[in-house]
Amino acid sequence: MSVNLLKGLYCGLTKPFPCAYLPEKNEQLLVVTQSPMDAERYEMLLSMGFRRNGSDVYRPYCHQCQACESVRVDVEQFMPGRRQRRVLKKNTDLTVRIEHQFQPHHFDLYCRYINARHHDGGMFPPSESQLTHFAKASWLPMTLICLYKGKRLLACAITDETPVAYSALYTFFDPDEDKRSLGTLGVLTQLEAAKSRGKKWLYLGYQIDACQKMNYKTQYLPFERYCDGAWQRFTEGAS
Structure with a gap:
């Protein structure tokens, strides 16, 4: 068809x-x-x-x-909620670096993340070729928004950049750093980076209400959902 x-x-x-x-x-x-x-x-x-x-x-x-349903966050209007502010506060010791190529330490962290968090998913077993094939597009430069503690990589957000938006493709992080809430921090860091670049939107992928592990996407307010061919705005939700 x-x-x-x-x-x-x-x-x-x-x-x-x-x-x-x-x-x-x-x-x-x-x-x-x-x-x-x-x-x-x-x-x-x-x-x-x-x-x-x-x-x-x-x-x-x-x-x-x-x-x-696709979800996007209004970058300029976004205000972190109480829990999100706590996450930012307890991670002030981390440094953000924007990178554009995978290095061995990125692959090492990716493998640790998949083995610990997604050993029953479609990306298991992890491999360098698998991540490269998934992350790279021949027509779009790759952007990696990385979080470091000194020289140690703790999180990497693969992020697409278009003229007026960032699109969060995939984030992986240190599975031994639960107390840092690195998944939440990854989204917050992408929002900050998008704002610094003058972007209007951060696209977060698909929201699936019946799938619990996907429901974090509605915690970033205000957001919009693509429903029946149109974007609908939401200003209230879990934060």
Whole structure:
């Protein structure tokens, strides 16, 4: 099946396969098959609920299920809640560095993270080639927002940059540093970096209400959800 969503943009529909987030369901993906892709085009697709995996750009297209809804945070309007302020306060000893290439210590941390936190998931067993294939797009420079304690890498947020947005692709962190709440800190650090770069949005991927591990995305206010082809704004939620 081929779908023409916009001028010069064609998509194909995958066959159904088991959903990674709702085990009782199957999913299908709408995948961009023909389009000259660059940061500007990708930004337009982000605003239509798309994401990427490597160089492939996709969005869920499930006839019987609309559970996956893209979420984006208003960078300029975001104000950290009480818990988020506590996370920032207890991590003032960390240093933020913006990097653009994977090094051996990035791969080491990634493997430790997957082995400790996601040994039952689709990214297990972890490998350098797997991370590289997932993180890099041929048409977009890679940005790594990294958190260091001295010379030791504690967290790495793979982040896409487009003209008016950041898109959080994947974050991995030291599984032995639970008290630091590094997952939350990763999002907060991306929001700070996006604001410093004058971005309007931070895209956080898909919110799935029935999947507990995805529900953190609505803790960053105000945010918008892409529902029925339009963005809906939310100013209240867990924080």
